Amino acid sequence: MPPSSLRRPARSLRARLASKTCLVGILTNGTKDASAPFGSRTSLLRDILSVAHAPIVAFAFTPKDVQWSTRTVVGTFALPDGQWHRSRVPLPDVVYNRIAHRDADHSPAMIALKTRFLRLRVPFFNWCFFRKSDIIRKLATDAVVGAHIPDTVIDPRPSSLHHLLRTYRTVYVKPSSGSLGKGIVRVSQTNKGYTLRLRSGGQNVMRTVPTINRLWHVLTRNHAQMRGTIVQQGIRLMTVEDQPVDFRVHLVRDEKNNWAIGGIGAKKAGKGSITTHIRNGGTLLTPEFALWSAFGDKSERLFNELKRTSIAISERIAHHSRHHIAELGLDIGIDAQQRLWMFEANAKPGRSIFKHPALKEDGKRTTALLFAHCAHIARLRKRRAPR
Numbered sequence: 384m385p386p387s388s389l390r391r392p393a394r395s396l397r398a399r400l401a402s403k404t405c406l407v408g409i410l411t412n413g414t415k416d417a418s419a420p421f422g423s424r425t426s427l428l429r430d431i432l433s434v435a436h437a438p439i440v441a442f443a444f445t446p447k448d449v450q451w452s453t454r455t456v457v458g459t460f461a462l463p464d465g466q467w468h469r470s471r472v473p474l475p476d477v478v479y480n481r482i483a484h485r486d487a488d489h490s491p492a493m494i495a496l497k498t499r500f501l502r503l504r505v506p507f508f509n510w511c512f513f514r515k516s517d518i519i520r521k522l523a524t525d526a527v528v529g530a531h532i533p534d535t536v537i538d539p540r541p542s543s544l545h546h547l548l549r550t551y552r553t554v555y556v557k558p559s560s561g562s563l564g565k566g567i568v569r570v571s572q573t574n575k576g577y578t579l580r581l582r583s584g585g586q587n588v589m590r591t592v593p594t595i596n597r598l599w600h601v602l603t604r605n606h607a608q609m610r611g612t613i614v615q616q617g618i619r620l621m622t623v624e625d626q627p628v629d630f631r632v633h634l635v636r637d638e639k640n641n642w643a644i645g646g647i648g649a650k651k652a653g654k655g656s657i658t659t660h661i662r663n664g665g666t667l668l669t670p671e672f673a674l675w676s677a678f679g680d681k682s683e684r685l686f687n688e689l690k691r692t693s694i695a696i697s698e699r700i701a702h703h704s705r706h707h708i709a710e711l712g713l714d715i716g717i718d719a720q721q722r723l724w725m726f727e728a729n730a731k732p733g734r735s736i737f738k739h740p741a742l743k744e745d746g747k748r749t750t751a752l753l754f755a756h757c758a759h760i761a762r763l764r765k766r767r768a769p770r
């Protein structure tokens with residue numbers, strides 16, 4: 384990093400940036416490795432940054448890069464030759480929050496940083512990771528999309544777990560703040576008692592316990608306690624080649640502030656896996672192929688319904704949120720009766736669906752839409768409160 388670029392006064396840089404330029408800062412966690420400045424997220428950030436073009440100038444930054452006294456930040460720019468370049472620039476016009484870890488995202492220091500941006504009226508999205516229980520609380524009774532939320536008990540007791548098992552025979556026990564399928568247990572009531580399936584040490588594990596008391600004991604040992612946990616009606620997902628399939632719908636807001644479908648991936652569960660995650664043996668399919676395999680000539684109608692419902696759910700999540708939300712990754716299942724169910728809304732969706740050759744272009748288009756949205760919210764802000 385040339386020291387001169389760091390010493391360059393921010394004001395002259397701002398003057399050199401065209402007045403229509405929109406500086407988008409992607410907030411993330413850093414590492415000390417200069418060749419991979421953002422650790423395992425380096426290539427994700429490069430993919431995102433490489434889509435930016437005029438009027439967007441995009442860079443990544445970490446909390447440590449911000450200097451409030453001069454209202455500047457040392458941004459890390461992705462150069463076309465694959466190098467990274469750090470340069471001091473004015474505070475971004477918009478902050479796109481990609482802090483990767485829940486604890487970091489919720490830490491008091493991070494909340495203070497976010498609040499400071501808000502006070503300066505710098506548009507900031509998404510505020511933080513979601514908890515499954517919060518989203519369910521908001522949506523389960525929502526008149527528009529509530530019917531798509533599986534029956535769920537938050538922080539269950541033995542009696543509510545028992546009740547849900549008697550009603551649905553299969554339930555999913557999930558940590559509210561979990562991801563990647565970690566800590567999820569599927570429980571089914573059988574005539575021998577209760578069968579638990581979970582992933583442990585990279586293996587799909589199964590065990591049976593005779594009574595609800597034993598089940599409670601085993602589950603609370605797995606989860607330490609049942610607080611911070613949800614128990615959810617198990618949905619019998621549509622299948623492709625006898626394996627359950629669900630969908631990741633990646634949505635962003637566009638330049639008119641409307642929600643748009645960025646891309647949809649279908650995920651087929653690995654053999655014996657209770658979730659469809661690719662890292663647990665799942666396979667990524669195109670939604671067209673998966674829906675056609677499962678539903679034949681009804682697939683086009685279902686595909687449209689999947690898109691419509693995802694947009695409706697995103698609108699309702701945004702409606703119930705105090706902060707601006709501009710990107711979502713929804714996990715949605717379709718059952719054999721062709722009903723749609725939302726399992727989870729992710730506020731920091733990964734981009735692994737866009738690795739599928741048929742979805743690569745969707746990945747770029749999604750980022751371009753999001754940048755257009757950034758330009759839109761920056762314009763609105765400048766109109767309201769010129770700096």
Ligand SMILES: Nc1ncnc2c1ncn2[C@@H]1O[C@H](COP(=O)(O)OP(=O)(O)O)[C@@H](O)[C@H]1O
Nearest residue numbers: 561562563564615616617618658659714726727
């Ligand atoms: N209630 C449910 N019924 C059927 N399958 C479910 C249910 N909840 C979760 N799953 C399966 O487990 C996967 C992971 O669940 P999810 O709620 O998205 O948690 P995570 O945060 O670990 O991704 C889903 O994509 C789906 O395949």
Ligand SMILES: [Mg+2]
Nearest residue numbers: 563564714727
């Ligand atoms: Mg999920």
